[in-house]
Amino acid sequence: MSTIDDERKRKIAAQFIAALPYARALGLELVSLAGQVCEMRMPYREDLVGQPETGVIAGGAVSALMDTCCGTAVLIHPEPPSGTATLDLRIDYMRPATPGKDIVARAECYHMAHSVAFVRATAHDGEGDTPVASVAATFTVERRGAR
C-alpha cells in the first residue's frame, strides 16, 4: 500500500474540488487537510436558500457540501483508492444553519476497507457547540488493476 505526503494530498484535494462542476457551482473551498480529515467551506449565498421566509440554506446544499467533503476525505486517506463514489449517505439536520453564516464541513474517513470506505462528518456555522448537521456515509473504493 502506498502512502502520500501532505503536499501531494493538498494537490489531490485541490484538483479534485476544482474538477467538480457542482462543487464549483456551490462555491466550495478547501479549508484544511490533516491525516484522513478534510475541512471544506460553503460561503453563504442567497441563491442556495431553502426556506425563503427565514433565509436558511437548503438542506440539499448542505448535503452536497458534506458529500464533497466526505469524498475528498476518502481520496486523501493514507491508503487512497484510485477513484470513489458515494454508496450511501445519511444526513441528520440538528438545527437550521444561521442565515448569513458560512458553513464548514469536517469529514473523517475513519475506516478504509478493501472495497468500502466509511466516513462521518459534521457541519458547523460557528454558532455554539451543536453542529448544524451530521453525516454517516459509505463510499466505493476503486483499486487500480483490481478489476
Next chain:
Amino acid sequence: MKRPEPVQVVKQRRDTALRNLVAGVPYIQFMGIQFERRGDELTAVLPYRDQLIGNPMLPALHGGATASFLEISAVIELSWQMLWEDMESPEKRDPDAIARVPRLPKTIDFTVDYLRAGLPRDAYARARVNRSGRRYASVHVEGWQDNRSRLFAQATGHFLMPTRDAD
C-alpha cells in the same frame, strides 16, 4: 347536485398553487428543477446542465446534486399534499391557500441510496408519503433517468411538519 367546476378553472387553480409553491424557493431555481402535474400526482424533473456533474471523468451527476434533487422532491410533495387538502376538499376549500406561500416542512434526516451513476441527462423523481402525522412525516423518493424501472437513486427521509395557523 352542484354543477362541476369548469375544467379550466380547476386547472388554473392547481397550476397556480404549484407554481407559487416552487417559485418561492431559491435553491429550486438554482438547480433548475421543474414539477409536472397530472391531477394530484407530481413528477420532479431535473433538466441536465453541465454544472450538475460531480465526476467529469465518467461523467456522472454529483452525489450532492442527486441528494438535493430527491430531497426537494420530497419536501415539495409533502407541501403539495397539504396545499391540495386546503385547496380541494369541499369542506375546507380555502381560496387564499393558492396565493399564500406555504411554510415548508423541515427535514429531520435524509438517507440517499446511490444505486448507479447518474448519467449526463435529465433525471426524474417521484415521492411517496408513507406516513404523514400532525408533527412528523416519512417520505420515500425514487429517482430515475431513461427507464422508470431502473432507479439511479432512492431516498427515505423524515420531516417536521409546519404548524398550521388555521388550526
